[in-house]
Amino acid sequence: MSRHVAIVTDSTAYLPPQAMERHRIVSVPLTVVLGSQALEEGTEISARSVAQALQKRKSVTTSRPAPEMFAAAYRAAAAAGAEGIVSLHLSAEFSGTYDAAVLAAKDAPVPVRVVDSGMVAMALGFCALAAAEAADSGGDLDETVAAAEKRAEGTSAYFYVDTLDYLRRGGRIGAAQALFGSALAVKPLLQLDGGRIELREKVRTASKAIARLEEIVVERAGVGAVDIAVHHLAAEERATALAERLRERVPGLAELYVSEVGAVIGAHTGPGLLGAVVAPK
Missing domain, CATH: 3.40.50.10170 (Rossmann fold)
Known part of the structure; x- marks a missing residue:
């Protein structure tokens, strides 16, 4: 057709x-630039390769x-x-x-x-x-x-990262926000707002941050028809567990996607990313 x-x-x-x-x-x-290599996202480099490179503190940048x-x-x-x-x-x-x-x-x-x-x-x-x-x-x-x-x-996106350092390095979040996130072992919850990444809440531990992420998604989803995506980087167990809980708690759930982010987003968030997208139909 x-x-x-x-x-x-x-x-x-x-x-x-x-x-x-x-x-x-x-x-x-x-494109993801890994050391001296320029590689196309999706075909020439995986998110897992980026996660491993970041863990070894290798240079990883991206380009349009x-x-x-x-x-x-x-x-x-x-x-x-x-x-x-x-x-x-x-x-x-x-x-x-x-x-x-x-x-x-x-x-x-x-x-x-x-x-x-x-x-x-x-x-x-x-x-x-x-x-x-x-x-x-x-x-x-x-x-x-x-x-x-x-x-x-109508779409909202929320996410948790283990550290704001990667977002700071790539210029995707302000130095003041990154410094705040590093102080006192605070675990930040972030959201997309006006096309930018903004700090939404500060939580003391990773487990509490993930629990709070779940609550935010459930509240935002409400009772109407809604699609949800759960994203992660090198955190498959976290993502699967969150998805299963959302499946039980969101009454109007239509489609639920669970996937690892690609190399470009992974380069800026680092391993441990857990995010959720809520899109009312």
Whole structure:
């Protein structure tokens, strides 16, 4: 079945491969630089490799896709019959990915609407799914963008990290917040707010922080229909346990995804990350 609007996102959406295939969502990879090697997320480097490198205190940085990578994706979509493209990306506060997509869109063979979701991980993924569902239903460019933006407005993301040091090193959180998180062995709970990472609460121990994370997610989910994603980095047992508890406690749960984040987000959060995305339907 042909579709007039194609959906493009980037590799930080961490969508399940089956969902991407089913909804024909194209992903453009960001790059992880490990030592002197530049590797594409998703195909050339795993999150586990990044976690191991960070634990050994090796240099790990990330970079946006080149505009030509987006241009190639847009050309391919047009060649496949798309009359327009919605290109959805992680928060411009985190990366130059949005800017690269905007540059590529200027010379695309069909109209491209580039959207800064203000999100990352499955918070971005849920926006891409909403856009794809709108396009599958025959939505035009405006309707497809509106569906993605509406999902973004209602979506919340919360996460726990063992240390703020990796976020500080990458410039994703302020030095004052990082210093605070290190003082007195405080374990911070963070959230996405306005496309930025903000400190939400301070908790004394890891176990209490994870318990509080669960409570926040349950409260935010409420009783209506909701999709949830649980993310982790090198913390599979924590993530599985949290997912099972949420399955029991969230009455309107529709889809529940559990996955390890990719190399790009892992490079900035470090091992021990546990996060949850709440996306009301």
